[in-house]
Amino acid sequence: EEWEQRHKEAFYDAKEALPYLDGMFVAYNSNIDAIRHLNEEDLSKLFGLFDEADIQDRVAVYPREIAEPLDFVARLLISMREGKAAEVPSYTSDIHEWLKEHLGFDYARMGGQAGIISNLLGQLGLNKVVAYVPWLSEEQAEYFKAKGNILHPKVENGKVSLKPPGEAFNPELGSKVNWILEYSKDMSVTCAGSSFKVPRDNRLIISSRPKWLRLDMDKQIYEQLDTLLPVDGAMLSGYQMIKEEYEDGSTFKDYVENSVKVIEKLKSLNPELRIHVELTSIQNRLIRKAILTEIVARHVHSLGLDTVEVANALNVLGYEELSYSVIKKGENGIMSLYQGAVQLMKDLDLERVHVHSLGFYICILAKGHPLTLKEQRDSLLFSSVLAAAQALNGNIENLEEAEAGLEVPVSAKGLEDLENFQLYCTGRRLCTPDEFEYGYIYGSDHDAILIPSKVVEKPKATVGIGDTISAGAFVAMLAKM
Ligand code: 8BR
Structure with a gap:
């Protein structure tokens, strides 16, 4: 097939x-992810701990935060009923203790978009990956893959230098541990008066938000930001962690402002530098809107997100109908998704919007973007191979191992969606x-790329694939500039 060959060529071009x-x-x-793959037995045990009517009532409430096990x-x-990923915050460590006691985890590993992206880029052999995590603890530092190319700024005697994470952590900090509950397609679920089969592989994430978490940059590191250069681009994520208000009186506005300053300083140090923001599910509408309209709009070049987040973004930007139609999928799903992505590009003044979905990716490009459509397309194809390798293993x-992704076939469903x-x-x-x-698509006020992607039928894990897609495509694009 044509697309298989294109994937292959794009992969080797990017590799070079x-x-x-x-x-x-x-x-x-x-953060540190504690992962548990659920089976049907786990489910009946978990559901058995509660009264069915209580579960039913709580489902109706649709809790936005995990305050208690129910x-x-x-x-x-x-999440399982719809086969839809969800990320729900918890502000205490109670649920962590409860899950350890009643369920336990299979294994732990690096989590968080910036952590995952840093390790991925490090393993792809980039010359330098400057990771910056404001809450780098000793335990957290161990989860960075040590190949020598991942570095973290460290302040010593007022001077900033780049060190391996294992030498750059703050010994006084605690760690942030998230729980990831993965489930599989076709699992039978009977609970709270209903019975269904899980429509697809996905997961529920309980995201730990300890009170000391602050999404900001150390003042001295900010002032000596030039010590982190040269870099070709920046990938920023984690904004979903910003809270409306903090106990010390600071508000989201402070952290939004702090982040915009960092972006503007990076751009002033290197005007060619491209800035990408990777979005993920943000429950709080005020925060979601602030991130989109204050941080992303006018300041960054590139946005990466999945279909759910396209709908969520459209929703807070005032496009409710379009948002519902993206969520509903159905006949017009992909068209709405396309229109929605174009709308995001325009409203947020972006150079590039990369949407990934199961089976296909869409990338909307502002007129005047720096590459040819073929180069843009090949960047997406490269990321599709990485996604397949990530799902597979x-x-x-390393890049050699990523070649395994080439053997994964292009999604038949994706091809069908594109045909429609x-x-x-x-x-x-x-x-x-x-x-x-x-x-290739040529709109009046934008161009776009649409590719079918490789999908692993029985993935080993689904966490981190979205980040892999966005980072892979973005870094491949930078490599062609
Ligand atoms: P998010 O985590 O941001 O939702 O992104 C997940 C992405 O992973 C999806 O958009 C889809 O493209 C990709 N993906 C999933 Br989910 N399962 C996959 C699989 N089995 N093989 C390849 N890609 C997959």
Whole structure:
């Protein structure tokens, strides 16, 4: 098949180009993930601990925070019923203790977008990955893959230098541990008066938000930011951690402002530098809107997100109908997704919006973006191979190992979705059938790339694939600039 060959060429082209990059700056969030793959037995045990009517009531409430175990069970049920990923915060360590006692975890590993992206880029052999995590503890530092190319700023006697994470941590800090409950397609669930089969592999994340967590940058590191250069780009994430108010009187506005300053300083140090923000589910609408309109809009070049987050973003930006139509999927799902992504590009003044979905990726590009459409497309194809390798093995040790992803076939479902979308595009004269066949779309005020992606039928794990896709495509794009 055509797309298989294109994947192969794109992968080897990117592989050759990556060593020429200076490096990437990656911030802010990393944590330790405690992972448990649920089976049907676990479920009946968990559900058995509660009264069915209580679970049913709590499902109806749709808790936005895990304050007690019943909130967790309700959100797990909702997530499994729809096969939809969810991330729900918890501000105490009670649920952590409860889960350790009643469930236990299979293994622990690096978590958090910045942590995952740093390790991925480090393993791909980038010359330099400057990771910055404001709460780098000793235990957390151990989860960075030690190959020598991942460095973290450290302040000593007022002077900032780059050190391996194991030499840069703050010995006084505690660690942030998240729980990831993974479940599989076709699991039978009977609970709270309903019985269903899980529609697809996914997971529920309980995200730990200890009170001391602050998404900001050490003042001295900010002032000596030039010591982190040269880098070609920055990938920023973790904004979902910002809270409306803090006990010390600071508010989200302080952290938004702090982050914008960092972005503007990076750009002033190197005007060519590209800034990417990776979004994830943000429950709080005020925060979601502030991140989009204050941090992303006008300040960053590139945005990476999944379909749920496209809908959520559209929703707070005032496009409710479009948002619902993206969520509902169905006949018009991909068209709404496309329109929604274009809207985000325009409203947020972005150069690039990369949406990943199961089976296909869409990348909307502002006119005047720096590469050819083929180069942009190949960057996405490279990330599709990485995603497949990540799903296959749960980890990518190096570029050679990533080649395993080439053996994974392009998703038949993805190809079918694209075929249905072709009529929309050609009908609107966005492209000819030939151009569509290459994955190129030409709008009046934007260009776009649409590729079918490789999907592993029985993935080893699904966590971190979204970050892998966004980071892979972004770094491959930088390598071609
Ligand atoms: P988020 O975590 O941001 O939702 O991203 C997950 C992405 O992983 C999806 O958009 C999809 O493209 C990809 N993915 C999933 Br989920 N399962 C996959 C699989 N089995 N093989 C390849 N990619 C997968």
